[in-house]
Amino acid sequence: MFDVARVAGVSHQTVSRVLNNLPGVRASTRVRVEQAMTELSYVPSPAARTLASRRSQTIGLIQAGRPDYGPSNAALAFNEAAHAANYTVTQAGMRDFDAASLRAAVQMMVRHNVEAIVLISGERQALDIIRGIERSVPLIAVSSEDVGGFHRVAMNQYEGARLAVEYLISIGHTDIAHVAGPADSMDATERVRAWSDTLAAHALPQRPAIIGDWQSTSGYAAGRAMIGARDPAHPLPTAVFVGNDQMALGVLHAFRDAGVRVPGEVSVMGFDDIPEAAHFAPPLSTMRQDFSGLGRDIMAVVLDVLVDEQKAGDRAGRVSEMVVRESTAPPRTGAARSAR
Incomplete structure (x- = not known):
């Protein structure tokens, strides 16, 4: 110098x-x-600047659990937002985790003098574990459930799912099935809750939700299960709200294999709007999640926390945008359905 x-x-x-x-x-x-x-x-010299300012300009990012589309893209968007704010991101990722692996990740972050730690995980267990780990820096978690103990950033999964089901009801559907994500997923739980509450608010019957694992294969199995169970007393639903687009792809595949026309006989609605959704057969109606916006929200909360942790607020109000394509349409009349 x-x-x-x-x-x-x-x-x-x-x-x-x-x-x-x-x-x-x-x-x-x-x-x-x-x-x-x-x-x-x-x-x-970053080390010298850290010693002089007592600020490392580094944020820790822990990704725990399945590398699903949503968490992976939220992490990418956060990295971009952090770099735009002149911060370096130190990362630790683990598909399978337990208390020991998460504790080791936190300790590694602290040794690297991070100013804060961001946790991105769709699984409730990761939040439960990390809440009990002592740390000397603030924690900001991407969590669609308000479980307390840290600053929170999220998409409003409940409202996005409610809008999806309300749309299906608005075009005439009264028998709407749901293929849900894993039971340990907070996003899946919120979407199931919204689906159930919305049907109840309209006094519509509810079939048991079919549980998948976010993957297309489980969506295919769910579609086959619906087809295999149908009989005159238990016909196919007129619409299926699927917890994510990958499982919706599997549902569409199962229906196509069985000769069930979409949307002629059953409408299919997804969630996320992955890039391939517009090219499904038929193109998928879905709820578009703004992962770039979510990444900016995470970094905005990080910056607020570093200024004044006590006054920093959460950001959990961002709502998905509906994208209507060719996989949804008003249901056929009862006469037309029975004539098939």
Whole structure:
């Protein structure tokens, strides 16, 4: 830094102000300092800057559980938002986890002097475990359930699912089945709750939800189960609200194999709007989640927490956007259905 100051003809304090993008430096002086840095191939030492400022400009990110589309894209969007805010992200990822592995990840983050830790996991167990781990830095969790003990960021899964079911009801469906995600998934639980509450609010009958695992194979099995159980007393539903697009793909495959027309006989509604959803056969109606916005929300809460943890609030109000494509339509009349 002193060499840069000598070449630029300024004080080392001025070089420091340029490095930290602080005000009070004339534009011409800033240019001279930057030119001197280039001439000397000067790269600031992160360790030295950390010692001087007591700030590491580093955030820890722990991803725990299945690498599903939603958590993976939320993590990617958070990384982009963190880098845009000039923060480095130290990451730890684990498909299978327990108390020991999560504790080791937290301890590793603390050793790297992170200023805060972000946890992205769709599984309730990860939050239960990490809440009991002592840590010296704030924790921000992506959690669609308000379980307490940390700052929270989430999409409003309940409202998104409610809108999906309300849409199906609005176009005439009164028998709406649900293929849900895993029981340990907080997002899946919220979507099941919204589906059930919305049907109850309209005094509509409810079939038992079919539980899947977010994968297309489980959606195919769910579709086959609905087809195999049908008889005159238990016909196919007129619509199926599926907990995510991958399982919806499996449902569509099962219906196609059995000759069930979508949406002619059964409408299918997904959730997430993965890039492939527009190219399913037929193109899938779904709820689009804004994972880029979620990543920005996570980083915004991190920054708020680092300014004043007591005053920092949660962000859990972002709602999915409905995308209507060709997999949903009003149901056929009872006469038309029985004539088939």
